[in-house]
Amino acid sequence: MNKNKKSYDRVSKVFDFFRSGDMARWSPDQRTLFxxxxxxxxxxxxxxxxxIINFPPGLDITAVDISYxxxxxxxxxxxxxxxxxxxxxxxxxxxxxxxxxxxxxxxxCVLCSVKQPVICLEELKRVLKPDGELVMFxxxxxxxxxxxxxxxNMSYITEFLEGTYLDRDTVxxxxxxxxNIHSHKNVYLDIVKALRASYQAxxxx
Numbered sequence: 001m002n003k004n005k006k007s008y009d010r011v012s013k014v015f016d017f018f019r020s021g022d023m024a025r026w027s028p029d030q031r032t033l034f035x036x037x038x039x040x041x042x043x044x045x046x047x048x049x050x051x052i053i054n055f056p057p058g059l060d061i062t063a064v065d066i067s068y069x070x071x072x073x074x075x076x077x078x079x080x081x082x083x084x085x086x087x088x089x090x091x092x093x094x095x096x097x098x099x100x101x102x103x104x105x106x107x108x109c110v111l112c113s114v115k116q117p118v119i120c121l122e123e124l125k126r127v128l129k130p131d132g133e134l135v136m137f138x139x140x141x142x143x144x145x146x147x148x149x150x151x152x153n154m155s156y157i158t159e160f161l162e163g164t165y166l167d168r169d170t171v172x173x174x175x176x177x178x179x180n181i182h183s184h185k186n187v188y189l190d191i192v193k194a195l196r197a198s199y200q201a202x203x204x205x
Contacts, residue, residue, distance in 0.1 A: 023050050026137070029187045030054040030108075033194040036135055039103025042127060043085075044092045045110035049074030051137075057082040062102075064090040093120045097127040104128075108137045111173065113164045121177035130201035134179055141167040142191050151191070171195065 031054045039060070046052075046063035047070045055061075063078070063085050065071050071087050078085045090096060092107075092114055105124045114120045124134060142148050151166040171181055174197050183196035 026187060026192070027054055029185070029194055030137060033135060033137055033185075033196075034106075036133065036196060037104050037106060039132070040101065042095075042097070042102040042105045042124075044105065044107045044124065045113075046071065046074050046087065047108075049077030051108050052077045052081050052085070055081065055083070059083045059085075061085045062097075063087045064092065064095070066091050093123055095123055095127060099126055100129045101127045102129065103132045104135060105132070106135045106137075109139055111136070111170045112139045112166060112168050117168060117170070117173045118177050121174055121179065125178055125199055128199070130199075132198070134174070134195075134197040134199075136170065136174070136193070136195040136197070137187075138170045138195065139166065139168075139192055140170045140190075142189060144190065147189065147191065 030051060034051075034055050037056065037059055041059050041061045043061050043063040046065045047067075049063075052074075061084065063074070064087070065074075066089065068089050071089055074087065078087060092110060093116060105128050107124070111117045111120065121134075128134060141151055148167070154166050170193070171184070174181060174195070178199050179197035180199060181195055181197045183194075185194040186192070187194050
């Protein structure tokens with residue numbers, strides 16, 4: 001069984017409690033970022049659905065998560081959303097969607113937990129339409145050497161306990177996967193970022 005799946009199944013009961021402080025701090029920036037969601041949306045890492053309250057109304061969303069227990073706990077928030085959300089259990093690195101399916105792909109604190117972030121981002125690019133947009137709200141490695149040292153050492157613990165990495169170069173990984181970052185905002189120091197990206201499909205001018 002996937003380590004991340006087991007980890008998130010295990011912590012699903014207390015996930016909201018430990019994320020409550022983050023949500024209070026991050027909600028205004030999330031609401032601003034999520035205004036860019038449009039068309040057919042793929043939401044990677046729905047978890048217990050905490051971010052749903054920050055979505056604009058009327059969206060058509062496919063929300064996926066690797067953890068069945070997390071998905072179960074998102075049910076009430078999904079039902080309260082003024083729009084359409086369809087949930088499914090899926091690994092973000094190997095989705096079951098056809099090429100060029102979605103107008104927008106959203107990740108929220110996901111790219112610090114997948115085992116192979118560049119492969120994951122390449123998969124998201126595959127299912128994203130050529131004129132679509134990748135919207136990311138992500139925890140990344142700080143460029144401040146003191147913060148970076150702390151995060152790298154904390155990662156040894158979080159990787160062992162949860163399969164989560166606190167030292168990810170998400171901006172660089174997105175660029176390595178073929179994306180162009182065209183909007184970049186630091187939400188908390190330079191550790192939490194709000195990002196928007198697109199890619200140049202082959203044959204486009």
